[in-house]
Every structure is written in C-alpha cells, then in structure tokens.
Amino acid sequence: MAEGEKIIPINIEDEMKSAYIDYSMSVIVSRALPDVRDGLKPVHRRVLYGMHELGVRSNSAHKKSARIVGEVLGKYHPHGDTSVYDSMVRMAQEWSLRYMLVDGQGNFGSIDGDSPAAMRYTEARMRKIADDMLADIEKDTVDHQLNFDDSLKEPTVLPARIPNLLVNGASGIAVGMATNMPPHNLSEVVDGTVAYIDNKDIEIDELITHIKAPDFPTGGIIYGYDGVREAFKTGRGRVVMRAKATFEEVQGRESIVVTEIPYQVNKADMIKKTADLINDKKIEGISTIRDESDRNGMRIVYILKRDAIPNIVLNTLFKYTALQTSFSVNNIALVNGRPQLLNVKEMIHYFVEHRHEVVVRRTKFELKKAEDRAHILEGLIIASDNIDEVIAIIRGSSNADEARENLIKRFELSEIQAKAIVEMRLRQLTGLEQDKLRAEYDEIIKTIADLKDILANEERRMQIIKDELLEVKEKYGDERRSEINFAGGDLSIEDMIPDEQVVITISHAGYIKRTPLSEYKTQNRGGVGQKASSTRNEDFLEHLFVGTNHQYMLFFTQKGKCFWMRVYEIPEGSKTSKGRAIQNLINIEQDDKVMAFICTQDLKDEDYVNSHYVIMATKKGTVKKTSLEQYSRPRLNGINAIGIKEGDELLEAKLTTGTSQIFLGLKSGKAIRFEESKTRPMGRNASGVRGITLADDNDEVVGMVSVHNFDDDILVVSEKGYGKRSSLEDYRITNRGGKGVKTISVTDKTGGLVAIKNVTDSDDLMIINKSGIAIRMGVEDLRVMGRATQGVRLINIKGKDSIAAVAKVMKDEDAVDEEGLEGEAPDTAEGDASTEDGTALDNDTTESTEE
Secondary structure: OOOOOOOOOOOHHHHHHHHHHHHHHHHHHHHHOOEOOOOOOHHHHHHHHHHHHHOOOOOOOOEEHHHHHHHHHHHOOOOOHHHHHHHHHHOOOOOOOOOOOEEEEOOOOOOOOOOOOOOOOOEEEEOHHHHHHHOOHHHOOOOEEEOOOOOOEEEOOOOOOOOHHHHHOEEEEOOOOEEEEOOOOHHHHHHHHHHHHHOOOOOHHHHHHHOOOOOOOOOOEEEOOHHHHHHHHHOEEEEEEEOEEEEEEEOOEEEEEEEEOOOOOOHHHHHHHHHHHHHOOOOOOEEEEEEOOEOOEOOEEEEEOOOOOHHHHHHHHHHHOOOEEEEEEEOEEEEOOEEEEOOHHHHHHHHHHHHHHHHHHHHHHHHHHHHHHHHHHHHHHHHHHOHHHHHHHHHHOOOHHHHHHHHHHHHOOOHHHHHHHHOOOHHHHOHHHHHHHHHHHHHHHHHHHHHHHHHHOHHHHHHHHHHHHHHHHHHHOOOOOOEEEOOOOOOOHHHHOOOOEEEEEEEOOOEEEEEEHHHOOOOOOOOOOOOOOOOOOOOOEEEEEEEEOOOEEEEEEOOOEEEEEEHHHOOEOOOOOOOEEHHHOOOOOOOOOEEEEEEEOOOOOHHHHHHOEEEEEEOOOEEEEEEHHHHOOOOOOOEEOOOOOOOOOEEEEEEEOOOOEEEEEEOOOEEEEEEHHHOOEOOOOOOOEEOOOOOOOOOOEEEEEEEOOOOOEEEEEEOOOEEEEEEHHHOOOOOOOOOOEEOOOOOOOOOOEEEEEEEOOOOEEEEEEOOOOEEEEEHHHOOEOOOOOOOEEOOOOOOOOOEEEEEEEOOOOOOOOHHHHOOOOOOOOOOOEEOOOOOEEOOOOEOHHHO
16 A cells, blocks of 8 residues: 555445435436426537537538537537437437427438438538527526536526427436426417416416427327326326328229328338238238338338228227337426426426526626726717817827826726727717717617616516517427327227128028128119028028127027127128127027027117117016116126026017017917006016916917017917918007917917017018928018918928928028118117118117118
C-alpha cells in the first residue's frame, strides 16, 4: 500500500444501495425521462442546442452529421457517439416523429427497420419547427448549467414555443419506471391549450373536444375510444391501433390492400410473421402477400384465395398480426426534476406555466436592454444639444480618460454616457443624425412603457402566449392522420364471421348442416330444380330454416334438457352433403335424443327474449310455457328446460309470442284446442301443468301443434294408414286439461293416432313405415272432412307393418330454389311460412324466416 493511503472498511450492502440509488436517479433525471416543459430528454436537447450553436439552422446549408455529433459529444454529451447519432436520426424520421425536428439528407433508415447510413455519409440541419423550439434562447429565457467539464454552459430546458411533449410524445425506460406518451395533432393541441388559458378550470371532458385522440405519424385507425378517454383523464390507458385497409380486385382476385399501419410497427417484420402464420395454417384464405410500397406511399397487398371472405380474413389478420396493436399510454415526465404521472390537463398546465416564465424573462431582458439604450441616448442628446462645448472639452483634454472625466463633471453624465459621447463618430453631428437620435429615443421610451405594462399585467402575458401558439398553429398545423373509430372494441369471434343468410337443414334421422343461401341458385318457375341433399336411403330432409350466422339454435331433448348453439357453429356443408349428426355436436347423454329445435334471433336482445316463449309438451299430457329469457344463458353441458317425471318424456317444443293456440293430439284419437294464454309462464325447472287428460294408462300424446295462422287445417294420421284434414273451426276452444274432442274415429281398422300436424295445400307429407318404406304425397290431394270421421286411407299397409312417423316437408324437395327461400314469410313467430310461389318453408319451429 502506498504511503499515506489507508483502507476504510464499509458494508457492501450499504455501498450497493447508495451507489444504485445514485445511478437510478441519474438515469431517471438525466437520461430516460422527458422534461414536461419542452418534452425533450437531455440528449435531444443537447443535439438541438449543439446544432443551434453550430449555426445549422433551417435557413442554412446542411452539415455533415459527424460534425454535429462531434460538436454535441465534445461540448455537452460525454457518452457514445451512437447514442447521439441515433437520437438525431430519430428526430429526422417521418414515421417516428409526428413533427420532425431535424431535416436529414441521405439515408436515414426506413419503416422496414433498415438502419441509417453512417454519420460520415449523412447530412442534417434543423427544421423550421426546431427553430421555434429554440426561439429567444439568447434572451436569458431559460436557466443554463455548466457542462460536464465546467468549461461551457448548456440550457437546462429549451424555451419551446411548441407544446412538444404532447405533439411528439416520448418513450423511455428508466430504473423502476418507464414513460410512453403518444403523439398528438399540433392544431388540436394548440386549440386545447388556448381553451385552457381562457378557462383554467376547464374539465378534461371539454378538453377532449379539442384534443380528440392521439395522432400517429403513420396514420392508421384508433379503434375504440375508452382507452383514449382513460389515458386523457388518468395518464394511463390502452389505445388500440389498426391498419387502414380496403378491399380491391387485383388481377381478378379479391385482395386486401393496407395503406397505413399502426405506429411503431416494423413493416417487414410484420409481413414476415404473417407469412409464417399462413404457412403454419394459423391464418387461412391468403394465397400471396406483396409489398408494393414505394416513395409515393405504403401499399401491402394480401391476395386472397378464391373461396375466402375478405372480411373474415381481415379480422383474422387484426387478431393474429401487428395490423392491430395497442399503445399503452403511461404519461410520466419530469416536473421540477421529479417524475410524475400526468393527465392531459396537467401537461398543458405545466407547458403554459413554462411559456409564462419564458415570456416574463424575455420581457425583463428586453426591458433592461431598452433602458440601457435609453440611458445612452439621453447622454448623446445632451451632447448634440451642446455640441460646440463638448468638442471644446474633448479637444482640450490630453487623453480619452481625461475627456470622459471632464464631460462627467460638466454635464453630470454617467460613465457609460460619457464613454458613448467620446466614441461618437463625426457623422453623428449632422442635423439628420440628430433627428434620428431623438426619434429613436421617443420610440424606445414607448417600448419601455409597453414592456413594463406586460410585466404588470398577467392578462397581456397570457394573450401573448395565445398569439404565439396560434402563430405556431398557422405555420405548422395540419390535418389529423389517424382516424378515430368510436364504435370499436375488443374483437370477438362474431367479428370473424359475417352475419350472412344461411339455410339450416335437419333431416328426419337428425343430421344437420348449414349452407350459404347463395348456393341455392335462383331458378325460373317451372325449373327442373337441383338435387338438394344426399341423405341416407331411409332419410329425408324434414326441417329447413333460413337464418343468419349470428342467430341461435336451441335443441330440446327427450329428457327435458336444452342445448345451445350459434348457427355459425353448425358445420357447413354443400347443398348435396349429408351433414353431421346432432348427437355429435352437443354434449348429450348416450340414452337421450333430440326431439325439438328452435332457431331464434339474438338472445342478448332483452325485448326479444322477454316477448317470446317456449312452449313444451310431454307424452303424458303435460304442457309448460317458459319465457325465452330463461334460455339466454347457456352452459356447455346443457340446462334443464322442463322437469320430466318418471316414465314421461319431452315430445315437442315450439317458439311462440304468447298469443297462439295450442293443439294436443292423443293416441286414443282425441284432440284438445286451447289458448296459449291459459298456461302461465314458469321457471326452467318446473314440470308444467296438465294440458290434456289421457283416456287411460296406455294413452299418450302423439303431437303438439301451435297455430298462429288460422287458415291452416289440422291433419291427423293413424297407425294403419288412415288420415284426414279437418278445418280448425271444427275444434272448439276449451279449457286446458280437458279430455278433448274426437279428432278421428279410432277403430281396430285404423289403429291409434300417430301424428297431428297443421298443414296447408302447399305442404307435402312424408310417411315412414316401421319397415322403412317412405311414401310422399301432397296435402292438396286430401279433401277437408269432418272432425269425427274415420278419414281416408292414405297408404296401403301390408301385413303387420304400421306407420312409424309422419313428417311435413317442403313441396318439392329437389327444387329448393332461392326464390322459394327468400320469399316473404309471414310475421308469425311460428307456423308454416309459405313463399309466394308456393314453396313451403317448414317453419314449424322457428321465426328465422322473418329475416
């Protein structure tokens, strides 16, 4: 150890604490966070001040970047040259700063993340807007501090006529805190600041009418406004940004064309990642991506596959790629050297306070200068009034000092005045010059009075700040680049799926599919039609609804459970495909079976769900009415729709508006007709009330019909092939729970009743025997006959065969044409929707044809 040195033992923990706190304070205060007054971090401030000192202003020639960097490094910023050059480069990039402060010449990088050329190749100068950041700096408007080696002075803040923090934003990571401020539109910020000056108690809600939202240099769309409002009010929030995209046809293919992308997104990276997602099959529907950007602007073209739907692909891109990103606002800036979270009003407040101080200091500086000049002019005027005597005194003095002394004694002048007189030029003795002196003196006295008035009157100072701001707006203000989409919000699965019309078909054996309505091409009347579906041999299409993708399907099972599905979740199939078994789509128990389905509109629409009901009937004659609202909160494993007693099972469920009439048919040949209003609405778990009294233990309900259209007829079919149509009027309206009236005369010859349906001439019947034979016939071939008759033989039954089921189907299954599907449906919640050309939609269970 050298002589005179000694070791002091210290605790390493204490040393690390104090060293780290010193380091973190240094990073917070003099590196990573911007000052609330000029919105600059020290490195940016030093770059601009260095350029100002070098004289590379907006009206001078460009200078080599290396020269500027050298100036800043050598005088003010003793760190790596890259930190200085990178900061300067960023101030010259139009995609980084909303209002650029540096005018660069050469390669300053690109939005694709290309790095700029080395500083020895590029040149730079200040932009006009940067001149305004430094305006009046020579008038002692801001405090200066010593530089790193105490050899020079540098400003602690710039005078900043521009509200730069709001206009250009900032981002930085300090120790234990970070800042991320979005840029805003200069015109809007100036309007907001002026509004604040006019009324210091202005509410943030009113400020938002001036400063509407951030305004990003790369444009794009601000999607949703909640995050913006939150950020303005608290200083923290999440602003969702989206690319600006349009649909175009490029070389005969549908394409998505993106012309603006979110702020701080690297275009090349984004395209590469999108391509990777397409290769990994995460994004479907895009065949190629082309970047057609050039010096005229950005243009990224996503060429779609032939079967892709542009809207869906675009929403998928928003979900999985940087075409939609969010900007997390965190307004932390240095206020009096301390980091603080600021809302928009506070940021404006501190800027106005800073400008006020600048105006006061500038005015004081100008006042002092004016008073000094006035003092000299007073002396010169005295001299010119006594010019001969002054000349004599000067001629009679042996040197300049003696001359000054003599003048001070004779005219009671100050040292400064005497010095000015001695140094006067001879030409100032001309009459014209003497007049000029007096005019200048009068002018300067007025100026002094004006400056004193400014210092005495705060209102005038505020007016000056406003005038200067409006001048800045006039010079640099421009239109917004980022659009605001107020209605935007979080993406849901529905946004990915267009709400287009589809045809839902369910076969007799329980196979379901949806097909776009457009697949059913329009045919002229009398066309041959197209094959509608390839079902199994014994199967046929029994139900057909026209709905939209965002509607809901409710499935009711034998055991009284209800399952729920969005229409878009039903597997899509072509017109000729078989579809999928319903059992495979819902979590149904092995021994359970779907008995009924309802297609409804939006279950989140309160008016709709509260004005519709589901009415159910069981085999044992129970009926139950429940508000549709009870089924609007689905669960994966189904919910209870009705309490089923032992030995009973759910038979039918229909959607009604509460005003229809209900028919129940019994195996024993009886039927009952009663008003739906006779059953009060109940909860989901209730078992219901008696709808009809069974004749004996072997009797059971075979079907339920809910009638809205009172022109319908009632069709009944018995086991052994007999059936008939009867008019509605034949069935008198009775009370619920009665034994009913005879609807068909049941004998050994006819067998028990197997089906009851409401029909019109435009329906067909499909009758299925237990042996698997299916026979189709037109309802119009059956004449209307009395209620108590035995009916006519519909089909010949051989041997011990009997009828298993009767289904009502569309008039001509093969010719399901678009004209038929889009025909106007009646406004009934239920019953048969018949189209204008006579094609019947079996709308037994739905209201979807209203669509």
